[in-house]
Amino acid sequence: MALDVNVDNRDKYLSLVDNEHAANQLKMFPHVVNIFMAFLSYLVTLRVIPMLKDKFIKANLFGIDMSKTTSDKVPESLGVVSGFIFLVTMVLFIPVAFENSLLEKDAFPYDEYVKYILALLSICCMLLLGFADDVLDVPWRQKLLLPTIASLPLLMVYYVSFNTTSIIVPKPFREWLGVSLDIGIIYYVYMGMLAVFCTNAINILAGVNGLEAGQSVVIAISIAIFNLLELSGPLWKAHQFSLYFMWPYIGTSLALLKHNWYPASVFVGDTFCYFSGMTFAVVGILGRFSKTTLLFFIPQVFNFLYSFPQLMKLIPCPRHRLPKFNSRTDKMECSTTVFQYSELSVLGKIVISLFRVFRLIRWEEKNGVVVTNNFTLINLVLLYFGPMHEAKLSTVLLGIQFLCTLLAFVIRYPFASVFYDVYSVN
Secondary structure (H helix, E strand, O other), X not given: OHHHHHHHHHHHHHXXXXXXXXXXXXXXXXXXXXXXXXXHHHHHHHHHHHHHHHHHHHOOOEEEOOOOOOOOEEEOOOHHHHHHHHHHHHHHOHHHHOHHHHHOOOOOOHHHHHHHHHHHHHHHHHHHHHHHHHHHOOOHHHHOHHHHXXXXXHHHHHHHHOOOOEEEOOHHHHHXXXXXXXXXXXXXXXXXXXXXXXXXXXXXXOOOOOHHHHHHHHHHHHHHHHHHHHOOOOOHHHHHHHHHHHHHHHHHHHHHHHHHOOXXXXXXXXXXXXXXXXXXXXXXXXOOOHHHHHHOOHHHHHHHHHHHHHHOOOOOOOOOOOOEEEOOOOEEEOOEEEEEHHHOOHHHHHHHHHHHHOOOOOEEEEOOEEEEEOOOHHHHHHHHHOOEOHHHHHHXXXXXXXXXXXXXXXXXXXHHHHHOOOOOOO
C-alpha cells in the first residue's frame, strides 16, 4: 500500500507540475504575440511614413528646419502616423490579451476589458487633440485643457476599478500618521496633474532633431524594464497590462525616431508629444505605479521647473527658445533673451538672483540691459559644454535621460527600501 500511495502522490505531483507549466505557457503567450506585433508595427511605421510625407506637405503641414542651411520643407505632425498604427496594433491585440480567460472558460473579466478600452480611448482622444493643436496652433496656456479633457475617461476607470486614494507613509513618520494615509480627492487631482504634466513635459523639452522621439523611447524602455522586474510581485497583472502597451509603443516610436533623427526628414509635431505623454500617464495610473513613472521624467521635471519663470512671464520669454544655429560653424549655440532689469517684478529679480547663485544662467549686463540664455535644459547643456553639432547635442541630451533613468532605479529600489516596505512603493 505504501508503494501505491507514493506512486499516486508522484502522479499528482507530476500533474501539478504539468498544470503549472501549462499555465506559465498561457501567461507567456500574449507577451510573445505582443512583442511580435510590436515588431510588425515597427516595420509598418517605417514604411508608411515615407509614403505619406508628400501628402502632409500638400496639406500645408510642414515646417522649415531652422537648424539647417537649407530651406527645404519638412513634413510636420508625422507623430499621428505612429500613434494611429499603435492604436490599430492595440485593437488587433485585444483577442490575444483576453485569450486566457476564454481558454480557461472563466467568467469574462469585463472590468479588465473596460480598463483596456478606456485606456485606448484616453490615448485616442489625446492623439486627436494633439493633431488638432498642430493644425490650429492652439496657444500653450490653452493646451493645458487638452490633456485634462482626455484624462477624464482614465480617472473614471480608475475610480470604478480601484478607487484607492491612500498613500503609504514613510517609516520615520508612521508613529504620527500611521502606515497609510487616505488623501481622498487630492489623489485624483494628482493623477490629473500627472496626465497634464506628462503630455506637456516632452513638448517643452524639444526643438532638436530626434529629441522628442528619443527621450520618449528611453522613458518607454525604462518603464518596460521596471514592469519586467515587477512581474513576479503581487501587482503582476498591472505590470502585465503596462507591458501590453509599452512594446507596441516602443516599436512605432523607434520607427518614427529613425526618420526624425538628424538630419530629420520628418517632424513629429505636438501630436506625438501629447500621444506619448498620455500613453505614459495611462500605464502609470492604471498600472498603479504613478509615482515611479514620475521618476523616469527627472530631466523633464528639471526642465519644467527651470523653464517655469519664463513660462509664467516672470522673465521675458521669446516665442522660440530653441538653441541658435550658427551656419558658419554648423553648430548649435545658446539662444538668449534681452530685457531691462529694472522692469522685472520683485519675484522675477529673486528668481534671477537664485539662478545666478547656482550658475544656471550666463549673465551679461550693460547700462541696465541684461542678456541671458533662455531657461531650457538644452540651452543649459550648451552653456556648460559649449557649442556642438545638432546630432551630438541630441546624443548628449539622450545620454542625460539614460543616466537619470539609472538614478530613478536607484531611488526606486535600494533607496526606497529604507523608507518603505518592499512592495509599498508604486
